[in-house]
Amino acid sequence: MEGLYQTNRVKTLKEKMVNEPRYVSIEQARIITRVYQQNEDLSIPMKRALSLKAALEELEIGVEKEELIVGNRTKGVRYGVVFPESGCSWVYNEIENLPYRPQDQFLVKEADIQEFKEVIYPYWKGHSMEDVIRHQYGQEIDAMAKVVKINQKDHAQGHICPDSKLWLELGPQGLIKKAQEKLKTCSKEHKEFYECTILVLQGACTFMRRYHDYIKEMLPHVESQYQATLQTVADNCLHLSKRAPESFHEALQSLWFLFVILHMESNASSFSPGRIDQYLYPFYQKDKNAGIIDDQYALELLECLWLKFNEIVYLRNQHSAKYFAGFPIGFNIAIGGLDENGQDTYNEISLLCLKAQYHLGLPQPNLSVRLNKHSSHELMQEAIKVVAKGSGMPQFFNDEAIVQTMIDDLNIEPQDALNYAIVGCVELTTHGNNLGWSDAAMFNLNKALELTLNHGKCLLTGNQIGLDLGSLETYQTFQDLENAFQKQVDYFIEEMMKAEVIVEKVHQECLPSAFLSTVIDDCLEKGLDVTRGGAKYNLSGIQMIQVANLADSLAAIQKLVYEEEMISKHELLVSLQDDFKGHDITQAMLLNKAPKYGNDIEWVDHLGAKWAEYFRERMKEFTNYRGGPYHTGMYTVSAHVPMGENVGASPDGRNALTPLADGGMSPVYGRDLSGPTAVLKSVSRMKNTLTTNGGLLNMKFLPEFFKTEIGMRKFENFLRAFVDLEIPHIQFNVVRREDLLDAKVHPERHKSLTIRVAGYTAYFVELAGKLQDEIIERTAYEDI
Numbered sequence: 001m002e003g004l005y006q007t008n009r010v011k012t013l014k015e016k017m018v019n020e021p022r023y024v025s026i027e028q029a030r031i032i033t034r035v036y037q038q039n040e041d042l043s044i045p046m047k048r049a050l051s052l053k054a055a056l057e058e059l060e061i062g063v064e065k066e067e068l069i070v071g072n073r074t075k076g077v078r079y080g081v082v083f084p085e086s087g088c089s090w091v092y093n094e095i096e097n098l099p100y101r102p103q104d105q106f107l108v109k110e111a112d113i114q115e116f117k118e119v120i121y122p123y124w125k126g127h128s129m130e131d132v133i134r135h136q137y138g139q140e141i142d143a144m145a146k147v148v149k150i151n152q153k154d155h156a157q158g159h160i161c162p163d164s165k166l167w168l169e170l171g172p173q174g175l176i177k178k179a180q181e182k183l184k185t186c187s188k189e190h191k192e193f194y195e196c197t198i199l200v201l202q203g204a205c206t207f208m209r210r211y212h213d214y215i216k217e218m219l220p221h222v223e224s225q226y227q228a229t230l231q232t233v234a235d236n237c238l239h240l241s242k243r244a245p246e247s248f249h250e251a252l253q254s255l256w257f258l259f260v261i262l263h264m265e266s267n268a269s270s271f272s273p274g275r276i277d278q279y280l281y282p283f284y285q286k287d288k289n290a291g292i293i294d295d296q297y298a299l300e301l302l303e304c305l306w307l308k309f310n311e312i313v314y315l316r317n318q319h320s321a322k323y324f325a326g327f328p329i330g331f332n333i334a335i336g337g338l339d340e341n342g343q344d345t346y347n348e349i350s351l352l353c354l355k356a357q358y359h360l361g362l363p364q365p366n367l368s369v370r371l372n373k374h375s376s377h378e379l380m381q382e383a384i385k386v387v388a389k390g391s392g393m394p395q396f397f398n399d400e401a402i403v404q405t406m407i408d409d410l411n412i413e414p415q416d417a418l419n420y421a422i423v424g425c426v427e428l429t430t431h432g433n434n435l436g437w438s439d440a441a442m443f444n445l446n447k448a449l450e451l452t453l454n455h456g457k458c459l460l461t462g463n464q465i466g467l468d469l470g471s472l473e474t475y476q477t478f479q480d481l482e483n484a485f486q487k488q489v490d491y492f493i494e495e496m497m498k499a500e501v502i503v504e505k506v507h508q509e510c511l512p513s514a515f516l517s518t519v520i521d522d523c524l525e526k527g528l529d530v531t532r533g534g535a536k537y538n539l540s541g542i543q544m545i546q547v548a549n550l551a552d553s554l555a556a557i558q559k560l561v562y563e564e565e566m567i568s569k570h571e572l573l574v575s576l577q578d579d580f581k582g583h584d585i586t587q588a589m590l591l592n593k594a595p596k597y598g599n600d601i602e603w604v605d606h607l608g609a610k611w612a613e614y615f616r617e618r619m620k621e622f623t624n625y626r627g628g629p630y631h632t633g634m635y636t637v638s639a640h641v642p643m644g645e646n647v648g649a650s651p652d653g654r655n656a657l658t659p660l661a662d663g664g665m666s667p668v669y670g671r672d673l674s675g676p677t678a679v680l681k682s683v684s685r686m687k688n689t690l691t692t693n694g695g696l697l698n699m700k701f702l703p704e705f706f707k708t709e710i711g712m713r714k715f716e717n718f719l720r721a722f723v724d725l726e727i728p729h730i731q732f733n734v735v736r737r738e739d740l741l742d743a744k745v746h747p748e749r750h751k752s753l754t755i756r757v758a759g760y761t762a763y764f765v766e767l768a769g770k771l772q773d774e775i776i777e778r779t780a781y782e783d784i
Contacts, residue, residue, distance in 0.1 A: 062075040270331075275421055314327065361754055432519065662775075675783075699733075
């Protein structure tokens with residue numbers, strides 16, 4: 001791969017994309033509303049199918065003359081799409097403030113504000129999924145919100161890896177034939193499902209043809225140097241409307257059409273391509289052997305696809321934007337890893353993906369490398385070169401920690417576990433046959449501890465929001481405190497699970513997804529929509545927030561209060577209630593005299609692991625609305641900042657309202673004083689059954705570490721230690737503190753600076769100040 005370069009075409013397209021203003025789009029909302037109004041007597045599945053078909057036939061499209069891969073859900077890039085079926089009330093309340101809110105701003109045209117408020121919103125008021133959930137269970141969800149954040153309340157379910165291989169094998173026409181055959185023999189009960197799938201697939205074919213027609217019209221008006229490639233792109237679009245892809249270029253274009261249409265149907269985050277180096281390789285190999293492409297042209301095509309992954313962002317409400325800051329749309333691509341025979345595999349596509357990320361350094365796709373005990377030196381060194389570049393990618397996943405755990409803990413079939421993919425940030429899934437609902441809820445263990453210490457009352461407001469089981473002053477022993485904490489956790493688990501039933505039920509009623517169901521295995525076979533349990537696997541994932549702070553707090557209480565009696569129960573409780581104002585010595589003792597998670601101190605690490613294991617075991621007692629199991633993850637996206645704003649002062653010495661630990665398995669920033677290897681040892685004490693929904697370990701290194709061959713070798717050895725310790729995930733920021741501080745003061749100088757937030761990369765200057773500050777304060781390592 002030496003000598004491959006970034007072409008002027010790609011540089012031009014990147015420059016155009018980065019500099020285009022980001023607007024709100026109501027165009028699809030207008031189409032959806034019209035279709036629903038015209039078909040009031042039809043079922044919701046049919047109205048959904050007809051409205052998607054209409055959008056595919058009518059939405060304004062555009063093509064840049066330099067593009068080799070085309071398609072988007074709006075004519076402008078990085079537009080936020082208003083989707084009335086799922087959420088409308090929050091848009092009504094926030095639309096005028098979108099350009100000014102602190103996180104993830106969008107420009108809005110005055111005419112669009114008026115049309116939305118006067119035409120679109122009045123039709124949907126009280127009827128969107130958001131409103132239905134709020135009507136059925138809104139008060140209960142609000143009551144638990146400081147402890148449990150219930151997700152998926154105002155948008156469709158994403159976090160899915162579709163069967164891209166099937167899509168490339170059949171194309172929409174092949175899937176239409178499959179659905180038509182099923183329609184001929186199905187029962188009356190399944191008839192409408194197949195009719196809906198055929199409608200949306202026909203719309204997909206029309207969508208592809210429209211790009212062919214659009215390019216044909218623009219061809220006479222572009223410079224001659226672009227005409228040949230544009231003609232090829234037009235031909236590709238026409239071919240794909242009629243048949244499955246045959247060339248590497250067609251396969252990439254077909255893959256992108258798949259993801260554009262998935263976003264048009266669901267307007268959700270984290271539809272992931274998965275292991276593209278596996279299913280795209282036959283197209284690459286065939287064309288290369290035939291002399292149709294070389295590696296330079298294949299790279300240019302891939303980089304054009306990489307740019308398209310950055311053209312879709314997701315419009316969230318102001319509250320959610322703080323939890324998912326920086327537009328983490330989650331196009332996760334995994335390369336390398338074990339094949340279906342359990343052998344390590346990588347190929348030229350794997351290396352080209354790394355080269356594309358090295359050149360572009362953009363937030364999307366979220367590039368992941370699967371490692372195992374037999375991972376090649378070449379792949380690891382090429383990946384480390386990209387890490388050293390500082391874009392926050394790739395992140396690394398450990399087959400040794402993940403595959404067998406999926407088999408044993410989730411009853412995933414071995415061939416599916418070996419072929420696991422990643423969706424969104426770090427969520428684990430199987431390829432093309434799973435509705436994993438991996439972002440179901442976030443459970444703030446630290447808030448539950450706060451309530452346990454303070455009679456169930458919030459330290460921030462004084463409101464009674466939890467069970468009154470006593471206080472730190474009334475628990476005679478540390479075991480008494482833990483017993484009360486268990487009851488508090490149990491109470492909020494029960495409340496959370498009641499809410500989850502309502503949310504999934506309303507999704508089935510309001511957002512059936514015919515197109516998605518055509519590319520999730522078993523749905524077409526069963527004649528059952530994916531939201532109703534049509535997938536082979538039906539999981540739901542809950543995130544535990546944040547075990548590092550919990551371990552530090554419990555360690556401080558156990559050691560300083562109960563064992564050594566250096567701090568009285570009364571003094572600690574009053575210090576927490578006063579947010580340490582006037583209690584400087586107490587806070588200093590908590591910070592400096594109590595051992596901390598992340599420093600290879602076994603008993604401290606086990607304190608956190610113990611409660612994570614308890615939480616995981618409780619999840620086994622519940623079944624989701626689709627009949628599948630619940631499991632757990634340890635990651636935060638950017639929720640450690642707003643969830644910290646929900647927590648008062650804590651016994652680990654943390655002040656009220658300040659961020660919790662980043663990542664999910666990461667130590668609290670600044671407290672990991674024994675070096676990166678000690679961090680690995682601490683994290684390895686978490687059982688991998690705790691992170692079947694994904695675990696996240698964040699680390700930061702200085703760029704100087706990678707300047708020498710010795711440094712690169714050391715880093716490879718560090719990654720091999722990560723594999724041997726069977727830790728599921730690790731990721732890195734490689735950046736100087738000084739550069740981040742300058743970017744905060746002079747954002748105009750650092751528009752393209754990307755940073756690893758949690759399980760995703762974002763533009764640093766697009767993050768709100770509190771999140772920027774937390775990233776700046778993370779520990780940076782100079783050596784291993």
